Amino acid sequence: MKRTNTFAVRPLSDDDEQVLRDLLDASAALWNEVNFQRLMRYNDENGFEGDVFEADTGRLEGKYKGVLGASTAQQVIGKNTEAWKSFFTLKDQYHDESNTSVTEHPEPPGFRGNEDDGRVLKGVIRKDAYTVEWGARSRLETVVGEQLRDRHNSPKSRLRLEVVGDPNWPDYEDQSRLDLWYDETDSTFRASQPVTVSDDSRGTPLADHKAALDIGANNLVACTTTTGDQYLYEGRELFQRFRDTTREIARLQSKLPERRSLSESRKTSSSERLEEGRYSSERIRRLYRKRTRRRDHAQEALCRDLLERLYAEGVDTVYIGGLTDVLDTHWSVETNAKTHNFWSFKKFTERLACTAEEYGISVEVRSEAWTSQECPQCGSTDRTTRHQDTLTCPCGFEGHADLTASETFLRRHTEKAVRPMARPVRFEWDDHNWSESPRSHESPNEQRTDPSTVHRDGNVVSGESA
Ligand SMILES: [Zn+2]
DSSP states (O other): EEEEEEEEEEEEEEHHHHHHHHHHHHHHHHHHHHHHHHHHHHHHSOOOHHHHTTOOOOHHHHHHHHHOOHHHHHHHHHHHHHHHHHHHHHHHHHHTOOOOOOOOOOOOOOEEEEETTEOEEEEEEOSSSSEEOOOOOOOEEEEOOOOHHTTOOOOSEEEEEEEEESSOOOOOOOOEEEEEEEETTTTEEEEEEEEEEGGGOOSSSOOSSSEEEEOSSSEEEEETTTTTEEEEEEEEHHHHHHHHHHHHHHHHHHHHHHHHHHHHHHHHTTOOOOHHHHHHHHHHHHHHHHHHHHHHHHHHHHHHHHHHHHHHHHHHEEEOOOOOHHHHHHHHHHHHEEEEHOHHHHHHHHHHHHHHHHOOOEEEEETTTTTOOOOOOTSSSSOOEEEEEEEOOOOOEEEEHHHHHHHHHHHHOOOOOOOOOOOOOOEEOSSSSSEEEEETTTHHHHHHHOGGBBBTTTTTTTTTTT
């Protein structure tokens, strides 16, 4: 089965650091050149797939192999090819009406920064072009091109880096392509090494339990399993911060000088405004990156936390709803757009599927139409009302809207008996971990009671007088 070791690496000298930076920078430059060729062809041919892959990558490989080494140059090009292929797959799914899993029109692969503003330091090393030694002095050695060695008077054919910390999976049968990048948030070089570990290291065998997920913005994930467990990952704070950052980006963008005023300010030799514009655009880029990284971090941790729990319970299949059906019907267009933007739903399902694969759990995208409005007691979909987290029905039903939705969704897609529900477990994100919230295990009804309507002596004020 597949696992991944992620760790920080440290160059052992300033020269080595320069070699590493140049290696990653050249990798990004090659990525950009290949991507540019392909994007030109894509635009020329109105998005015809075959033509994109006819770009002359051989010439680019020749240009970069001196610096990167031939194997690394090939890997970078190969990774770009994969990015384009997955783009075309998504595009097909998007245009396929019977498929509801892709809700946003996908974008062609992007660029890794540019020469003027700095490239994103990111590279990839072929599986047989690096070695990691684990132990008291863990280290990573990777192939470097001849030109790069000459440039820095580094006679060694391999760059040696110190590995910081211990791996999760030190014993493995095989390793795959290594990703290597510079993390600007904490000025650290990092690597991720996919490995194949023997099936013996698997703890519990998979039973045939099922789980269903409801995805949103206030509650990132509401999950119900056939074992009768319910999990709720709260997202209010994360979503709020995402929106704050988005607002700050918009504010900075409005301060950016337009192209015309740029040239005017040049005429009046007022370089101040230019300077300010440069500062703002740099800050905008940084905010974008920060926003994305924060979300990705929380999502990645969520996938892992959830799947570990599901795995331990013997779940072998997770159903995940296409976000679009539900949201379109009873959420405002604006909320929809915000949720999509925040979630980057496609990315999340990919991440979830990827992590699930490590556990041998399969992820199936199913239509979730109506389940979020359906009353589990009487089956009505048009009489129910949702207020914040609560779903109520004239038949007397009251429950947590997202948890109820995931339960209805689960019942609809599995023939397996669903055990009675235990009290839900709630999780909060603290920038590092998802941990059980202090409000966990409260029933939705207790949860909903607004503290402001409770007197000091404990009497609840009636609706009318409050
Ligand atoms: Zn009802």
